[in-house]
Amino acid sequence: MRDKIRKIIPIAGLAGLIILFSLTTGGKFFTLQNAKNIVMQASIALVAAVGTVFVMAHNNLDFSLGGACALSSVLAYLCSGGNLWLFILLAIVFGVLCGLFTSVIHIYGRVPAFMGGLCLMFAGRGVAQTATASQYMMIAESGQLNNFWVFLAVAVTVFGIGYFLFNYTKIGKYQKLIGTNPKATELSGISVNKYKTIAFVISGVTLGIAATLTLSRSLAVTGNTGLNLETDVLLALSLGGISMAGGSATRIRSAVIGVLTYYILNNGMLLWGMNPDYVDIVKAVFFLATVSISIDRSEYELIA
Amino acid sequence: MKKLLAIVLAAVMLLAVAACSGSNTPAPSGEATQAPDANVRHKIGMIWYGNTDPMGGTFYAWANHAAELLNVELVWHLGDFTTEAELSACEQMISAGCEGVYFIPMDTAANLQLGNACRDAGVYWAMSNRDILDESIKTACYSNPYMVTHIWDDSYDLAKNMVKVLADQGITKVCMISGDPKDAMMVDRNKGFQDGCAEYGIEILGSFQSETDAKVITDGVSNFLTLYPDVQGILSVSGTAGCAEAIISTLEGSGREAGSIKVATFDTFDGNKDAFEKGWLAANAGGYTSECLVAFLALVNRVQGNITTDGPFKLHLTPIIITNAEEMDIFSQYVDNPEVQLYSDEEIKGMVQSTCDEAYYQGVLDNWTIDFIKKAAGK
Numbered sequence A: 001m002r003d004k005i006r007k008i009i010p011i012a013g014l015a016g017l018i019i020l021f022s023l024t025t026g027g028k029f030f031t032l033q034n035a036k037n038i039v040m041q042a043s044i045a046l047v048a049a050v051g052t053v054f055v056m057a058h059n060n061l062d063f064s065l066g067g068a069c070a071l072s073s074v075l076a077y078l079c080s081g082g083n084l085w086l087f088i089l090l091a092i093v094f095g096v097l098c099g100l101f102t103s104v105i106h107i108y109g110r111v112p113a114f115m116g117g118l119c120l121m122f123a124g125r126g127v128a129q130t131a132t133a134s135q136y137m138m139i140a141e142s143g144q145l146n147n148f149w150v151f152l153a154v155a156v157t158v159f160g161i162g163y164f165l166f167n168y169t170k171i172g173k174y175q176k177l178i179g180t181n182p183k184a185t186e187l188s189g190i191s192v193n194k195y196k197t198i199a200f201v202i203s204g205v206t207l208g209i210a211a212t213l214t215l216s217r218s219l220a221v222t223g224n225t226g227l228n229l230e231t232d233v234l235l236a237l238s239l240g241g242i243s244m245a246g247g248s249a250t251r252i253r254s255a256v257i258g259v260l261t262y263y264i265l266n267n268g269m270l271l272w273g274m275n276p277d278y279v280d281i282v283k284a285v286f287f288l289a290t291v292s293i294s295i296d297r298s299e300y301e302l303i304a
Numbered sequence B: 001m002k003k004l005l006a007i008v009l010a011a012v013m014l015l016a017v018a019a020c021s022g023s024n025t026p027a028p029s030g031e032a033t034q035a036p037d038a039n040v041r042h043k044i045g046m047i048w049y050g051n052t053d054p055m056g057g058t059f060y061a062w063a064n065h066a067a068e069l070l071n072v073e074l075v076w077h078l079g080d081f082t083t084e085a086e087l088s089a090c091e092q093m094i095s096a097g098c099e100g101v102y103f104i105p106m107d108t109a110a111n112l113q114l115g116n117a118c119r120d121a122g123v124y125w126a127m128s129n130r131d132i133l134d135e136s137i138k139t140a141c142y143s144n145p146y147m148v149t150h151i152w153d154d155s156y157d158l159a160k161n162m163v164k165v166l167a168d169q170g171i172t173k174v175c176m177i178s179g180d181p182k183d184a185m186m187v188d189r190n191k192g193f194q195d196g197c198a199e200y201g202i203e204i205l206g207s208f209q210s211e212t213d214a215k216v217i218t219d220g221v222s223n224f225l226t227l228y229p230d231v232q233g234i235l236s237v238s239g240t241a242g243c244a245e246a247i248i249s250t251l252e253g254s255g256r257e258a259g260s261i262k263v264a265t266f267d268t269f270d271g272n273k274d275a276f277e278k279g280w281l282a283a284n285a286g287g288y289t290s291e292c293l294v295a296f297l298a299l300v301n302r303v304q305g306n307i308t309t310d311g312p313f314k315l316h317l318t319p320i321i322i323t324n325a326e327e328m329d330i331f332s333q334y335v336d337n338p339e340v341q342l343y344s345d346e347e348i349k350g351m352v353q354s355t356c357d358e359a360y361y362q363g364v365l366d367n368w369t370i371d372f373i374k375k376a377a378g379k
Helices: A002-024 A032-057 A065-080 A084-108 A113-134 A140-145 A148-168 A170-180 A182-187 A192-218 A229-239 A253-272 A276-294 B002-021 B054-069 B083-095 B108-121 B135-142 B155-168 B184-200 B214-227 B243-252 B272-278 B289-303 B325-334 B345-350 B358-366 B370-376
Strands: B042-048 B072-078 B100-103 B124-127 B147-153 B173-178 B203-209 B233-236 B262-266 B281-286 B313-317 B320-322
Touching: A002 A253, A002 A276, A032 A065, A032 A148, A032 A170, A032 A192, A032 A229, A032 A253, A032 B083, A065 A084, A065 A113, A065 A192, A065 A229, A084 A113, A084 A140, A084 A192, A140 A192, A140 B108, A148 A170, A148 A192, A148 A253, A170 A182, A170 A192, A182 A192, A192 B083, A192 B108, A229 A253, A229 A276, A253 A276, A253 B083, A276 B072, B042 B054, B042 B083, B042 B289, B054 B072, B054 B289, B054 B345, B072 B083, B083 B100, B083 B108, B100 B108, B100 B289, B108 B124, B108 B135, B124 B289, B135 B147, B147 B184, B147 B289, B155 B184, B155 B233, B155 B262, B155 B281, B155 B320, B173 B184, B173 B214, B184 B203, B203 B214, B214 B233, B214 B243, B233 B243, B243 B262, B243 B272, B272 B281, B272 B325, B281 B325, B289 B313, B289 B358, B313 B358, B320 B325, B320 B370, B325 B370
Parallel strands: B042 B072, B042 B100, B100 B124, B124 B147, B147 B313, B173 B203, B173 B233, B233 B262, B262 B281
Antiparallel strands: B281 B320
16 A cells, blocks of 8 residues: 555646646646647656656666756767767767766776766866856757757657566666566576666767757857756756666656656646745655655665 | 547647747737837846846836836846746747846847847847857847847956955965856956956966856855965956855854955855955945846836937946945945835836937946946935
8 A cells, every 4th residue: 555655646746736826826836838848848857757767767876867958968069060960860879878988987987877977967067167168059950950840740650669678678678677677687697787787878878869859959069058957957866756766666757757746846836836936845845755655665665 | 648648639739730830920020000008018038037136126116116106017027047948938038028128148049039039029139248159140130120138247347356356455475266257248257357367467366257156255254265375366257046144154264364355256245345344345246236227127018119320229337346444334235125216107108219329228337337326326
């Protein structure tokens, strides 16, 4: 029973928020334009979150997202010369390279992936700040992609592919196996390192796509590109009830539930016209309430 | 569980698809066609960086006071530091029914993105405190019928004048804390410091870039003191978010004689009067709040339908340089104080009238001097 409640809380929280804001915003929440806004604003984090789920499933955390997004954007801009379509392709390529960097640090350096991710986050931000200091990296045509249909199509496609890979292929299933028991997985003849690397590559691909969506919203690559992306994604996944220990309890639906919850919460509070001094407090309380109920405590049983 | 998830996702998808079938119908023209109704409570969106530092807190208080006075409802969104975040806030404000949006653009492209979002929704917008670096973006913005103000400050000359204050005190060697070279305002401040130093014969020993991270500032100033023991002054493009406090506290903790290193920094900060008295601070530039207020009130004026023009008001402000503890004290008490409304209710109402044109608002900004503050404060 407790387990069922734990599993249902994230989706109940999302449904509750939708109902709450529908009833209390004087009809502003359930407008066509507002739905568009939520979908567009949530898409970047959703795309990045889909890749992050693969990494978290094998019990790792990727803190590189924001810095890697900035780094891949800067490198893609410099190599593409401002050509939009080349930028998109290269952003994915450099996103993958960022993922590979983290996995190499993790696997061959034998350090937790989040440490490699932190290095990349700082290095990426530093490189982006330095590179954007010498030239203004604007791709005005990217504004064409700042379109509801484009964002919806990208988000649905990425989530759909991610859902398929995660639930119906070895790529996803092995991530959960590794997260549950890496030793047993290795002994059963599965290359743990190979599948961990694949997870980081997938995360890199989604990061590159997220970088492109970010560009289309901001038109230019700046030192602040992707700022707080890792925080937004990890917060959203936590709200979506993702298993922090990875393994078989990991569900890719956490991405869509969490991201929608996070952005609907932000949206609804603004529609309320809430005093900005209280916004972060409310967010924190909601986050604490949701996560404290939905988190799987089995891994913390030994804490006195 | 899966059924519940499917229902929620289906609802979201349905909503999303329904959203696409709708059409935005902005007002056909940026010009008001009806006589303003004083009883209508208009709603304005305020995208603002924060309300915890002197400028942020003061404008937050000034705008709230003016809104109450003018029967305007404000929707605030604090802490957006990227174009993407500002655009998201702007979109949500439009959904919330705001008829005008005010913001300080975090990047030149933000003007275009937020301006386009406002234009598509038929919502007026006003920006201040930044120039628009890219000419194509500036042209696009100026042709946007919903743009109300473009106010920028004359940071270049101000920075040069701050260097002159140091030069007049015999300073010949400084270190410099620079700002983002792609931020229009920081470009002016960086260049003003550099050109000022060249003009007044001051050598820049070393520099690093930071605008909002007090810890980076603390470490950087410590490094200056170690690497350049003969440094006589520090120039800083930003004192906001605890940065100026970090410079002064690092100097105080260095063991050097009080006042042996002179600081010239943008942005007023907590403890600046004390820093003047101890001799650390030589020049402190501030007073950007007035351009925020003018942009906001011009926006209210347009939203209320009092004025119509063919294009945005293009205005500029020369901020104030304070060079002594007495004036700093007055400035802190009457400008950097959210509890004090420096502009009287009559003056605020006077800025929201049908007679207010570009020249009028420029006059308000030109009048922004330490003498005006003293007079308003009854000093």
